[in-house]
Amino acid sequence: MIDRLLERALEEKLKQRDRLVSTLSEREVEEARRDPHAKRRPRPCGLTIHPAVGCDRGCLYCYVPSIIGEGSIKINPLSPEQLVLSLLENPYFLPGANGTLLAVGSVTEPFLNETVTLKTLEYVRAFRRLLGNPVQIATKPYYSAELVRALVDAVEPRASILVTIVTLKHAKLLEPRAPEPEERFEFMRALVKGGLSASLFLRPIVPGTTEMEAKEVLERTLEAGVRSVVIGTLRVNWEILDRLRALSASYKHILSRVREVPTGSMQVAIEGSDLKKKVEGMARRLGFVVFPSSCSANVMSHDLSCAACSMGPCGSLENLPKIDCSCIHSSLEILGERPLQVIIEGNTIKIRLRKRARKRAAIIGTIIQTITKRQVRFFE
Ligand code: SF4
C-alpha cells in the first residue's frame, strides 16, 4: 500500500539528506539550501532541473530569452551532490522510482556546449547514484558518438530522451544556431542503439510550417528507430510573435490563431488543437505511440502508470498504485496531518483538511499526488 511506500521514501529522503549534510561543508550545505531547486514546486511535467539558465541558439519560438535575457548563459554553480541535497531539502520532492519526475532542460539546452553538457551529465549521474527518480531530458542535440556514449553511461537506463524536431526545411530560419535536424536524427538512431528510450518532441507545432512537414519528420523518425512522439502547440508572448515575423510564409497562419495579442509579460496559447489532432492522426496512422504530454513519455518509459490529470490515464490502470481511504488517511498522518475526511471518486482523491493544515495544502497535495499518481483535490 502507498502509505508504506511513502514512509520508505520519506525515510530515504531524511537518510540521504543527513548523509550529504555530513559530507559537504557548511558553506556548500547553505548554498544547496538557498538554491531554487530546494523550493520550487513541480510543474505538471515534473520538477525541472536546470544545469544552466539561458541559451544562445536563438530559436524564434523560445520563451527562454524573455525570462532570462537574450544570449545570457549562467551555469548552475552547484556540484552534483549539492544539487541532490537541494532536491532533498525541497518539501514537494519525493526520492525514488515512484517519486517526483525530473525534467532536465526547461530553461536551457542541456547539451548547449561542453560546459553545460558536462554539468547535465554530472547531474543525471548523481540522480542515478543517489536518488533513483525517473529522469527525462528534452534536447535539440548535436550528434557525436562520444556524447551518446557518455549519456548512456551517465543516465539511468530507463530515462526518457525527447529530441525536438519541428521542421526540416525551415530549421535554419526557425532555429538558427541549433544543430541541423539531420544531426538530431543521427542522435536518435544512436540513442536507440545504445538502449535508451527516445521519443520525437514535435513541439511546438508552428502553424503553416510544422503540420506541412510533420509526415516527413515522422517518417524520418521511424527510419531512425524511434516510435513514440510528444506533440504540443505553440505559446507566444509579444517578443516571440515579433520574432516569428521572420518566418514570413507562416506568420499570417500564426497570427490568425492568436485569440488575444499578448502584451507585457503575458504568454498565451495559440489556437492549435485542430493542428495537434491532425498531426496526432498522422502519427497514429504511421504506428507511433502518441503521448499526450512530456510527463506521459517519462511515466511510460519507466513502466509506471499515472492518472493525475485529465489527459491521462497514462499506462495501464491495473498498474496504478493500489489505494483506499484508510491508506490515504495513514499517508496524511505520516505527513503530520489528520484529515477531517477523505473521499475517493474514480481517480480523484478528495481531502478535507483541518483549518490549520490548509497552509500546507500545496505540499501535501503534491506529495499525495506523486505517490498515488492520482488527482488530488481539497474541499471545505
Ligand atoms: S535550443 Fe531550446 S532553450 Fe535554446 S533557444 Fe532553442 S528552444 Fe530555447
Ligand code: SF4
Ligand atoms: S496522467 Fe499522464 S499526462 Fe497527466 S500527469 Fe500523469 S503522466 Fe502526465
